[in-house]
Amino acid sequence: MTTGDDVTLDLDDIQSGALRERPSPYVGRYLLLRLDDVAQGRELVRRLHALLEDQRSASPSATRAWLTVAFTYEGLKALGVPPSSLDSFPREFREGMAARAQELGDVGESGPERWEPPLGSPDVHVAVSVLAPDPPALEAVAERARSRYADLASVAVVWRQDCYQLPSGRTSFGFKDGIGNPDIEGSGLVPRNSRERPIKAGEFILGYPDETGSLAPMPIPDVLGRNGTYLVFRKLHTNVAAYRRYLRDRARDRQEERLLAAKMVGRWPSGAPLALAPDRDEPSLGADPHRNNDFAYGDDPGGFKCPAGAHSRRANPRDSLESELTTDTRLHRMVRRGTSYGPQLPDDVLDDDGADRGIIFVFAGAHLKRQFEFVKTQWLNDGIFIGAPAERDPLVGAHQQPTDFTMARRPIRRRLRDVPPFVVTRGGEYCFAPGLRALRWLGELDT
Amino acid sequence: MTTTNDVPARPGVQVGSASEFTLFFTVLPGHAQALRDALRDLQNSPGYRPGDYEVPIASIHEARFVLFDDDTRLLFATSFDGPWDAYMEDFAAKPLQLFAAIFEHVEGFHGLPDVAAVKSFILGAQVSAAAYARNYPGTVKEHRRALRLAAAFQQVLDDPRAEEALSHPALKPLLDEASVA
């Protein structure tokens, strides 16, 4: 096996969405496009490639917006990518998210037959995301992107979703999000978690050694796969009123309500981790990027500070499973780039106002199966790994039936019963975000 | 590079939280005695000695290695908490190396170049059971917890004040178990 301690990442070729942190706060827009004609599709790709080249050569301080371009399997087909190349993509990508619904727990209200059209259908080909620090900047880039496809009659915008990040970083349940991301070897970013060696770049970007010492399976030809990354996006509706009411009903007082909510997440609303602030929120800790992700769970195997079943601890158990040998948690990490959509429910409102609100969950990684799907199915939707097979993630677990949530506590554990599902999947896609050279290759195909 | 993109998922037969995991290997010619020695060494090492109950891999209920067909074949059979196929890369990273002294005597293990090759080594050996049943539900973790609890309950029962203490209405489910526990 090869080891790759001194990898140099081709940062100029990698689309910035995967490795670069974003401006905060920001506003953004997701667009899904359908390509009805191969030649015009390739023309679009060439123009988007030119935009990305401009973005790359602009100085970082002058950069006012971030564009990311990705393709579904259907999209690569619509561009006329040769069959030998299409067949070389991993099975999960070729099948697409909707086909994996049963496995992922997207059933019942979250089932693909109830997804927002055209999500999960063969009409979704290209995904474009634009992020900018403020609405005028967003409009400017969106307009620049629009001008690249407006005259292409066979390129149709089939879905559009605006999104944003609040200055507080908080999403609809009231908790700051986007903190727990892995430190990545060679990314040039300052490591945030001193308790963990940075993760190999090959776990997130194709073409570099990963944690197993191998290269992740890459599509062929090499130029198409290298510097690419898989993106997963999911529109997740959050039932905020039901969530608040549930907590209100179970708590003796407002203080306990805040504690129960924090126990479910594994962090306080400010982002302060329970592992470092077990008893009360510490806003200065939550706000400090050099401290708010600098922790492990090794001193709390029983989950007295942060329950084993809390969302964050499930989604990344850190050193919790180290002694068990079954699981190498470094193989199941992800870069998350989630954003909020829809209006926030005003504080203290306990009745549903019917508005659609939630997060656009975005994953970036080199392995759909052993990263995204593993975390979703083994850690969030199941409890076998923590010895509680009947429990699901209390915040985001896919359970049709209500679940339990157990919190270790002295002298007697606390158990919440009948936690209903608070999140409904509105749809999503598995995408591939190629490197810039790969984009050019796609644009210049002449099959 | 080997690709395993199209290896079909064969998670084994699952009963409750556990799935059976059964692998058949072919012993390298001339390696039978060395393999027997390696298995004996394993059996004598901490965690694997009869009565140790501390197998380092925390999510298997039990495991056995069986040499058969005149020591030309090797069976490895276990019950694993969870769908083992989801953990394939994890196996390659740690547990498989733990058993390297054994697997180096079977065909296909030597010189595995990368994780994809390790995956096909495992998948090539795995056969799903035609029948599989369990006599108790639950994971290894739950069993260990339950055994700790049972031991604590025995300690309570051995205390002469137990009867009085257990007659509190909140403890009725425990009292119901106390007469035969």
Ligand code: HEM
């Ligand atoms: C509506 C759905 C979801 C909500 C509201 C939500 C919310 C949160 C919050 C508040 C945090 C803690 C802040 C942070 O560390 O950034 C978090 C962490 C995290 N979530 Fe989610 N999440 C959702 C869905 C998901 C899904 C579907 C996955 C994976 C499949 C996931 C994976 C993670 C991971 C990996 C972390 C970081 C854990 C760590 O490194 O400590 N989340 N999430």
